[in-house]
Amino acid sequence: MPAIVLLGAQWGDEGKGKATDLLGSSVDYVVKYNGGNNAGHTIVIGDEKYALHLLPSGILTPGVVPVIGNGVVVDLSVLFGELDALDARGVDTSRLLVSASAHLIAPYHRTIDKVAERFLGDARLGTTGRGIGPTYADKMSRVGVRVQDLFDEKILRQKIEGALEQKNHLLVKVYNRRAITVDEVSEEFLSYAERLRPMVADTTLVLAAALDQGRIVLLEGGQATLLDVDHGTYPFVTSSNPTAGGACTGSGIPPTRIDRVIAVVKAYTTRVGSGPFPTELRDADGERLRTEGAEFGTTTGRPRRCGWYDSVVARYAARINGVTDFVLTKLDVLTGWERIPVCVAYDVDGERVEEMPMTQTGFHHARPVYEFLDGWDEDISSARSLSDLPKAAQAYVTALEEMSGAPVSAVGVGPGRDETVQIRSLLG
Secondary structure, eight states: OOEEEEEESSSSSSSSHHHHHHHHHTEEEEOOOOOOSSEEEEEEEEEEEEEEESSGGGGGTTTTTTOOOTBBEEOEEEEEEHHHHHHHHHHOOOOEEEETOEEOOHHHHHHHHHHHHHHHHGGGOOOOOOSSSHHHHHHHHHHHHHHBGOOHHHHHHHHHHHHHHHHIIIIIIOOOOOOOOOOHHHHHHHTTTHGGGGGOOOOOHHHHHHHTOOOOEEEEEESOOGGOOOTTSSSSSOSSOSSSSHHHHHOOOGGGGEEEEEEESSEEEEEEEOOOOTTTTTTTHHHHHHHTTTTTTTOOOBBOOOOOOHHHHHHHHOOOOOTTTEEEEOOOGTTTTEEEEEEEEEEEETTTEEEEEHHHHHHHTEEEEEEEEEEOOOOOTTOGGGGGGGGGHHHHHHHHHHHHTOEOOOOOOOSSTTTTESSHHHHH
16 A cells, blocks of 8 residues: 655645544554644544644544654653643553654753744744754754664763753853753653653654555655745745655655655645745734634744735645645635635736746745635535535635646535545545
């Protein structure tokens, strides 16, 4: 059986958790392959709402094996805090596997992230301050600490010493903070070692064996396409690769075993943090989208910037990721608008551009070119097939599909687990 990639097509917060949950009963493994606790999924099951930050969404589906892949950076305090919270609500978390090669977020990473962002002032990037970027930087500089290092105290201390040799100079001499000792970091890490040990595995081997046995593996991306460190709106991006290519490096599953790429796209557009956003609304319509869509960060609580649907971004995501299916979420939030603008191209310094501008400057100067589609007033939350939707809502979905470069296979019409219009199977 093939592996399936599920990722975000915009700047995150598209509803990937719901889409993962929609597939959950059909898959055997759900793998988080990038990022850390710098983003979250909100999943509604009946009357229960679950906010996940580090854990894969599959942890809520009985029988599914949730996996934290080698491409993830792990804050152990957050990991066990989430596990404890789910355990207290009766969720079985015993199936979780954690890659031995995943990198660990240390106290000095969190400190550096916060103070560095503060020092940037107006040039700040809008990070969550959770140590994600500094941990990935250490990974690339080959001074990172990995999960497997917890089980060899001598190696652990050597790695922490090597990292602090440079970090303490930065903290003390540049940021005027106290030095961090090897003992305090190693003690924090080692306090989790025995509880973590049963979860740790060679996850690349586990996943390869699962595929060989005909199991279905879902690779779940954190953040989204436009936040990819290579293909996003750099430098206002995350520190990993949420795109389909990152699914391979972050899980150890080769591209030849990936059969489908499902991209989740919101019926409008949001982003959190700094950076260009061509369709952003700074008026009453933007505030209405934010309020009716409950557009506040799952992890940070920050209000999200809101704007109309951007088909240029969607086409770019389709091209970069090789999207086979779109899942369109939050269509219900658009109920009540008489006309709904959709961005079909950009005006960049007087020139009409229908694909993503090549340069950061070009994207910064991009102004949306809109077409207007008819709105609808009917409550659509009970719709379960495309024909159940009002004609105008059907036309909106069809228009977005034609503009965006891949078929729309499911449409979210409410926050609940079952509030979805299924147009075609996401499993092919």
